[in-house]
Amino acid sequence: MVPVITRGHTSVMANRRDEESSKGLFCTPPWATRALIEEIIKRFYGDVSGQTVWEPACGKGHMSVPLAEHFARVFSTDLVDYGFGDGVLDFTFADAEDAPWPVDWVIFNPPFPLAEAFARTALTIARVGVAALVRLAWQEGEERYRLIWRENTPTYFCPFAERVPIIEGVWDPEAGTATAYAWAVWRIGQTPEFPPLVHISPGQARRRSKLSDLALATPGEAKRRRLAREQKAETGPDLFGGGDG
CATH class of the missing domain: 3.40.50.150 (Vaccinia Virus protein VP39)
Known part of the structure; x- marks a missing residue:
């Protein structure tokens, strides 16, 4: 000890x-x-x-x-x-x-x-x-x-x-x-002349998004995929070899 x-x-x-x-x-x-x-x-x-x-x-x-x-x-x-x-x-x-x-x-x-x-x-x-x-x-x-x-x-x-x-x-x-x-x-005691990284500061999604961007979006898709993953996890794998073809 x-x-x-x-x-x-x-x-x-x-x-x-x-x-x-x-x-x-x-x-x-x-x-x-x-x-x-x-x-x-x-x-x-x-x-x-x-x-x-x-x-x-x-x-x-x-x-x-x-x-x-x-x-x-x-x-x-x-x-x-x-x-x-x-x-x-x-x-x-x-x-x-x-x-x-x-x-x-x-x-x-x-x-x-x-x-x-x-x-x-x-x-x-x-x-x-x-x-x-x-x-x-x-x-x-x-x-x-x-x-x-x-x-x-x-x-x-x-x-x-x-x-x-x-x-x-x-x-x-x-x-x-x-x-x-x-x-x-x-x-210790030294402030870097140049930062070791150049950060893209927080808040960019809020400041840089435009309403016109919604034309490029597919709202709800992330939620749909998450629910599909959860459902698949609950039902388990297909033990009889069912495939996509």
């Missing part, structure tokens, strides 16, 4: 821990963390061998272990005790005093619903940089657009050209995935 860090927020932390346990553990392939360091951090930030890093969603160590290959010290915590790391801690309520020493980097693969909260906390703690492994879909969403892409714009947003297979509970090198991932990276 790893120690529990309980500096305040105990009841909320317990609720979050129960919630996260029900969602399961998703382990990052170690090579994905090495790719961040070798392809992005060393390229744009330089050597980190004398620096420190906090990994606040450490799980079973799949990210912390490769981080330890490059950083001088790694502080590993998680919301749930998976038998690895330096303590159990709700990072969404953390601050710099929770770390045993000043933290240069915060690097993590966050629980998807808490990704924005993790990023915002990390940006108040790290002295050099923050990196979050997120789904490519993290670019989307009106609330995320405001909280991250407008107020806390990443310095770099680095999608993987290949897929990063992440499955529940373990890391399996033979796994596959249809989900695309990217590293969002922030340099």
